[in-house]
Amino acid sequence: MIKITISINQAALHLTAKPEQSVLEVLLEHGIPIRQACTNGVCGICITPLLEGQISYGQRQARGLNAKELQAGYFLPCIAHCESDIHIGKPKVALR
Numbered sequence: 047m048i049k050i051t052i053s054i055n056q057a058a059l060h061l062t063a064k065p066e067q068s069v070l071e072v073l074l075e076h077g078i079p080i081r082q083a084c085t086n087g088v089c090g091i092c093i094t095p096l097l098e099g100q101i102s103y104g105q106r107q108a109r110g111l112n113a114k115e116l117q118a119g120y121f122l123p124c125i126a127h128c129e130s131d132i133h134i135g136k137p138k139v140a141l142r
Contacts, residue, residue: 047062047063047064048062048063048064048065048128048130048131048132049061049062049063049131049132050062050063050069050072050073050128050131050132050133050134051131051132051133051134052073052078052133052134052135052136053097053133053134053135053136054135054136055136059076059078061073061076061078063128065127065128066127067127068123068124068125068126068127069094069101069121069123069124069126069127069128069132069134070082070085070092070123070124070126073123079137080092080094080123080137081137081139082124084110084124085124085125086106086124086125087103087106087107087108087109087110087122087124087125088109088110089110090110090111090115090122091110091139092110092122092123092124092137092139093110093111093115093120093121093122093137093138093139094120094121094122094123094134094135094136094137094138095118095119095120095121095134095135095136095138096119096120096121096132096133096134097119097132097133097134097135098132098133099128099129099130099131099132099133100128100129100130100132101121101126101127101128101129101132102126102127102128102129103122103125103126103127104125104127106125108121108122108125110122120138123137
């Protein structure tokens with residue numbers, strides 16, 4: 047099992063993920079509020095900061111991220127799988 051730590055409002059939540067699960071699937075399974083739309087890496091709605099650890103997009107491309115967002119450490123949970131334990135921040139786009 048892989049550990050995902052998410053920091054929201056100075057609190058840290060610790061979640062576990064199976065290697066085959068996307069980060070988005072894990073967040074939703076644990077009731078973490080995150081906006082989503084395309085679920086294939088194109089729209090960028092689920093953009094989230096990756097603070098520590100390694101993720102993989104496999105054969106997919108993160109078309110929903112621009113160069114500035116990539117450089118700032120953001121990733122797309124909808125197509126990302128954990129390569130190691132990760133620590134993420136609060137998703138950039140808030141639920142309404």
